[in-house]
Amino acid sequence: QKEVEQNSGPLSVPEGAIASLNCTYSDRGSQSFFWYRQYSGKSPELIMSIYSNGDKEDGRFTAQLNKASQYVSLLIRDSQPSDSATYLCAVTLGTGKLIFGQGTTLQVKP
Amino acid sequence: GAGVSQSPRYKVTKRGQDVALRCDPISGHVSLYWYRQALGQGPEFLTYFNYEAQQDKSGLPNDRFSAERPEGSISTLTIQRTEQRDSAMYRCASSLDQGFNQPQHFGDGTRLSIL
Numbered sequence: 001q002k003e004v005e006q007n008s009g010p011l012s013v014p015e016g017a018i019a020s021l022n023c024t025y026s027d028r029g030s031q032s033f034f035w036y037r038q039y040s041g042k043s044p045e046l047i048m049s050i051y052s053n054g055d056k057e058d059g060r061f062t063a064q065l066n067k068a069s070q071y072v073s074l075l076i077r078d079s080q081p082s083d084s085a086t087y088l089c090a091v092t093l094g095t096g097k098l099i100f101g102q103g104t105t106l107q108v109k110p
Numbered sequence: 111g112a113g114v115s116q117s118p119r120y121k122v123t124k125r126g127q128d129v130a131l132r133c134d135p136i137s138g139h140v141s142l143y144w145y146r147q148a149l150g151q152g153p154e155f156l157t158y159f160n161y162e163a164q165q166d167k168s169g170l171p172n173d174r175f176s177a178e179r180p181e182g183s184i185s186t187l188t189i190q191r192t193e194q195r196d197s198a199m200y201r202c203a204s205s206l207d208q209g210f211n212q213p214q215h216f217g218d219g220t221r222l223s224i225l
Binding site for chain 1: 141143145150151152153154155158160165166168169201203205208210211213214215216217218219
């Protein structure tokens with residue numbers, strides 16, 4: 001079992017729709033959870049972080065964390081073609097080491 | 111301000127040669143991390159430093175890989191006797207400190223190709 005699992009996709013949504021990206025993790029000691037966006041050929045860019053159960057909203061992005069289910073998700077409202085990228089879920093046990101999933105490719109079609 | 115800077119951007123070398131990859135973190139960032147990213151995969155942890163101290167090197171694949179950060183700023187990842195399987199994107203990241211809530215910011219990476 002991988003430590004952090006994501007569906008590789010591609011996830012295709014029409015422009016203006018809500019994109020829902022999911023991630024599960026295996027270590028119950030995980031403390032912090034991050035979503036990075038990576039455009040093709042570019043470096044990962046941090047878009048959201050979440051540390052406690054519940055929802056955290058920032059603009060069109062909402063991160064959701066459920067530690068009991070070991071599940072973290074990212075919702076993108078009013079998806080735009082510019083949101084098309086690979087979204088990487090990362091978790092840490094608090095030691096500084098980030099463990100990444102393989103990423104989900106999102107395609108937003110005009 | 112300036113982000114994480116890595117050099118060279120591209121490195122092509124023959125199998126068996128040694129290579130050194132450089133990372134200059136964001137000014138004031140105490141913690142520095144090295145990752146390796148294969149195509150279509152997320153970054154894979156290699157090692158990290160707080161100041162000049164190497165805190166965790168559990169991700170280094172074998173003893174051909176080493177890293178240092180002698181003055182607590184610039185870091186060098188060295189791969190000795192390179193092999194074709196070492197070909198990948200090597201990414202450096204830095205954070206303000208190693209606290210669990212500190213986000214890591216990535217550089218543009220070094221694309222290493224071993225012929």
